[in-house]
Amino acid sequence: MWEVLVSNLLPKIYVFMYLKDIIRGMIRMKEKFEGRDSMVYDLADIQRMLKIGRTASYDFIAKVYKEGNPFPVLRVGSMYRIPKEKFDMWLSGK
Structure with a gap:
């Protein structure tokens, strides 16, 4: 058996x-x-790079989108896109 x-x-x-x-x-x-x-990051990319949760990444990017600093954020419909070059400069402290 x-x-x-x-x-x-x-x-x-x-x-x-x-x-x-x-x-x-x-x-x-x-x-x-x-x-x-791709020339842009999406929220999942930002979440991975910053090692933060989904809600935290969404809140962070929504805040940056409203303020326009420290890097530009594009909104396409309900989706956010972040230019890689500007985000990488901010992340590296330049």
């Missing part, structure tokens, strides 16, 4: 692990491609 269960389950586990690795690779490629060509 145990051998039958294991023999039926193992191939499915290997397929799942293989598919999981493929999906992870595709996500990495997508992130690499998007980051290379």
Whole structure:
């Protein structure tokens, strides 16, 4: 009984692990491609770089958008976009 269960389950586990690795690779490629060509950051990028939560990043960028300092923030509909060059200068202290 145990051998039958294991023999039926193992191939499915290997397929799942293989598919999981493929999906992870595709996500990495997508992130690499998007980051290379884009001239702006989105809120998820800011969140990762500043190591803050989603709500904190949204509140921070909304405040910067209203004040216009220390870097410009663009608003496209309900989405915020931050020019990479200006944000990177602010982050590095220049």
